Amino acid sequence: MGIYGSLWYNGSEMEFEKFLKRVEKPARYIGGEINEVKKDTVKCDVRFGFCFPDKYEIGMSYLGLQLLYNVLNKKDGVYCERIFTPETDMEALMREEGLPLFTLETKTPVRELDIVGFTLQYELSYTNILSMLSLAGIPLRAAGRYEDMPLIIGGGPCAFNPEPLAEIFDLFVIGDGEQAVTELCDLYLKSGRSGENRASFLKKACQIEGIYVPGFYEHVYKENGQISEIRKLYKGAPDRVRKRITPDLNREEDFPEKNIVPLIEAVHNRAVVEIFRGCGRGCRFCQAGMTQRPVRERSMENIIKTAQNQLAATGFEELSLLSLSTGEYSEFEPLILKLMEKCREDNVSLSLPSLRLDTLFAKALDEIGRYKKSGLTIAPEAGTDRLRNVINKCISESDIIESLNQAALLGWNTIKLYFMIGLPTETYEDISGIADTVKRVMAICKKNRFKITVSISNFIPKPHTPFQWEAFDSDEELMKKHNFLRERLKIKGVSFNYHDSRMSLIEALFARGDRRVGDCLIKAWEKGCKFDGWSEFFNYEKWKEAIDESGIDLDFYVFRQREYDEIQPWATIDSLIKTEFFIRENEKAKSAETSENCRQGCQECGICI
DSSP, rough: BBBBBOOOOGOOHHHHHHHTTTSSSSGGOOOOTTOOOOGGGGGOEEEEEEESOOOOOTTTOOHHHHHHHHHHHHHHHHHEEEEEOHHHOOOOHHHHHOOOBBBBTTBGGGGSSEEEEEOOOOGGGGHHHHHHHHHHHHOOSSGGTTSSSSSEEESSGGGGSSSSGTTTTTTEEEEEOOHHHHHHHHHHHHHHHHOOOOOHHHHHHHEEEEEEEEOGGEEEEESSEEEEEEEESSOOOOOSEEEOOOOTTOOGGOOOOOOOOSSSSSSSSSEEEEEEESSOOOOOOOHHHHHOOSSEEHHHHHHHHHHHHHHHHHHOSSSEESSSSSGSSHHHHHHHHHHHHHHHTTEEEEESSBBBGGGGGGGHHHHHHHTTOOEEEEEESSHHHHHHHTOOOOOOOOHHHHHHHHHHHHTOOOEEEHHHHHTTOOOOHHHHHHHHHHHHHHHHHGGGGGGGEEEEOOOOTTSTTTTTTOOOOHHEEEHHHHHHHHHHOOOTTTTEEEOHHHHHHHHHHHHHHHHGGGGHHHHHHHHHHOOTTTTTOOHHHHHHHHHHHHHHHHIIIISOOOOTTTOOTTEEOOOSSHHHHHHHHHHHHHTOOOOOOOTTSSOSSTHHH
């Protein structure tokens, strides 16, 4: 019995079941899935809660959850359990009945855990973090928490600019999490046994490579709002926090081979194997391509073994290979051919996301196409060769037409094409080029009854990229471009969708923001903002009120071009890529000059030096 007493509603499992019958999809909250880990909590000195700040069916599709769940639960004395954001009906009922946020595995109140770790995949999930903390009975700001409350940590891609969340989190894990989180748990084991307080623990934690403690730094501002300096408040903290890199992806103990099988349909109900991490392409808008460097591959033998074991342990009917650019795996064709043998035996389809048009391999696609076709997903990103050179995509119009024609001849007739608008130097000619490309593809492949889905995202300048200094298009301009393109894509067999420009505006604010935008986040949540990544929940009017009441100047944070010598909010975070490289790439973009893939020739970004 913890501070909340038994979690079972009114002390009864039967009553808890009645409680769940009052909400939609109660299977989101019951746990007990195939391959769920059960441990004796009495023997676990570190209770770790992995929080995914979105719905169960989204979080259960995330490989990072399965990976860390696997790594931590292999450690003696550590128990990692899962927590997801309750849907609005469940949240309302929990608040009405006084039921605190709990783990799926043991129904333990989150406030009774030792460490609560949030994965920061998307800026528009930030309000869900606040909802989860509130439901757990944990103060939103770190400064308001008591010693007996869990340590709140964050990691994932958005941690590369942690400043908007600096007052909420105790620490952040920067970069790869497998080893850093394990070392953090080891430290917690030692400190817990010695009765160390939180402040003392954090001073030791910041010595772990990849751990950033925001409370040990203070941002000082100029009159114009820019940062004048970042002061260290604890001299033992590093001047800059180097991102953590897992050098070897072939450590068998890290492979998640017994993935948890969701009780309800998830966004991706499939086995997933990461084949390599990082990317050498150097697309100038892509944060993941920069922050996940250097490229590290899993061996073909380990990939095949992991895939076979996952399929056997889960019963999934689809296998997906995960990377930033799947076709660039050094042994792509032999890997695909061997995996297809296994897929045919088990009646499993093979999915190949993240393909580049210049790495479509006819033999591999033909082999997959003979059995089960799950569709091809390809990202040209821009509509003209010039703009693709600006962003360093390095594929031509002829590459696109030839590759998709080849895919059509092999029997593939369902293609998803991803493009981006609002890119630096973009003109309406570039936007028209998107429609022109789609028309040419449809004309060539007309006999095959081709179906194309064109998805448009809005360019957001992200930290630690060559475009981090660029301005974000206004939502009015983006909507104008969406309408312009919609008219030109009224083509039979083509479906068109795009991302809400106002949602992108809020994403840009928190991607580029400093500590001062944290107040705006809390105000927005207090007004009822949550599940902001879902169009049916997103409420721009409430966000606008929070922005106005917080005194946030969108021109300052979002719409202005920044200078190279300005201190950025994320300056304390070292992605190990040299600023000089980012500047050089930004200057090349202005003249549409491309850079070579670093796997073919070193571009001296700094990661390998």
